[in-house]
Amino acid sequence: MTDTSVLNRPGSAGTPPKPQKDWALFLDVDGTLLDIAQTPDGVVVPADLVVDLTNVFDALGGALAVVSGRMLSEVDRLLAPLRLPGAGEHGATVRLPSGQMDEIDAKVPPDWVEALNAAAADKPGTLIEPKTHGVVAHFRRAPAEEAFFSELCARLVAGRAQEFEVLHGKMMFEIRPRTVSKARPVERLMTVAPFKGRRPVFVGDDITDEDGIRAAVELGGAGYKVHQSFGGPDGVRRWLKTVAAL
Numbered sequence: 708m709t710d711t712s713v714l715n716r717p718g719s720a721g722t723p724p725k726p727q728k729d730w731a732l733f734l735d736v737d738g739t740l741l742d743i744a745q746t747p748d749g750v751v752v753p754a755d756l757v758v759d760l761t762n763v764f765d766a767l768g769g770a771l772a773v774v775s776g777r778m779l780s781e782v783d784r785l786l787a788p789l790r791l792p793g794a795g796e797h798g799a800t801v802r803l804p805s806g807q808m809d810e811i812d813a814k815v816p817p818d819w820v821e822a823l824n825a826a827a828a829d830k831p832g833t834l835i836e837p838k839t840h841g842v843v844a845h846f847r848r849a850p851a852e853e854a855f856f857s858e859l860c861a862r863l864v865a866g867r868a869q870e871f872e873v874l875h876g877k878m879m880f881e882i883r884p885r886t887v888s889k890a891r892p893v894e895r896l897m898t899v900a901p902f903k904g905r906r907p908v909f910v911g912d913d914i915t916d917e918d919g920i921r922a923a924v925e926l927g928g929a930g931y932k933v934h935q936s937f938g939g940p941d942g943v944r945r946w947l948k949t950v951a952a953l
């Protein structure tokens with residue numbers, strides 16, 4: 708679901724927004740900071756990204772968060788030695804600026820993960836990514852399996868559809884608890900310093916980011932989709948240097 712009123716805000720018509728000192732910046736990782744790779748492990752972290760993010764963190768008084776679908780431990784590994792406030796697993800796990808964690812209880816049943824692993828075992832190019840709260844079936848290298856995994860994921864959640872949902876992301880299906888969304892880290896972090904009192908700005912590339920964008924807009928901020936406003940992750944990375952220079 709795309710909210711065009713969000714996409715049509717000033718600065719979003721193919722032009723990156725002009726950075727402001729009073730922002731609290733929320734950044735998705737894959738497809739936003741990093742180019743998407745064939746597999747989650749295949750991403751490359753450009754040499755100067757961590758330095759630029761550190762400078763953005765300083766420029767915004769620490770009001771910088773990463774909001775990823777990955778587990779937070781994975782994000783930390785990619786951006787080491789940085790450990791930014793933010794969220795993993797689309798908001799299931801939120802790390803506050805104090806380092807304190809705020810995590811939901813819901814978890815995908817282990818037998819669903821087993822069923823997906825068993826199915827992927829004889830489908831070359833597919834990959835099951837188990838997380839603490841959800842599970843992802845990737846088929847980027849086996850696009851013909853899309854219908855199969857769509858059907859399997861739907862069948863798995865069918866009996867518990869009030870608790871779990873299937874997301875159709877970029878070349879993947881993800882089963883996650885319904886209580887999870889990228890709105891959660893935005894709403895939670897905006898209640899605490901140094902985020903509180905600032906203007907939330909969310910940048911993301913995928914459907915799950917639209918919850919974060921909506922939350923940022925509802926809190927008086929703005930949101931930008933990578934493709935429309937930056938062209939791609941390389942455009943986001945160039946723009947970050949201008950945020951760092953604030």
Ligand SMILES: [Mg+2]
Pocket residue numbers: 735736737738739911912913
């Ligand atoms: Mg993304």
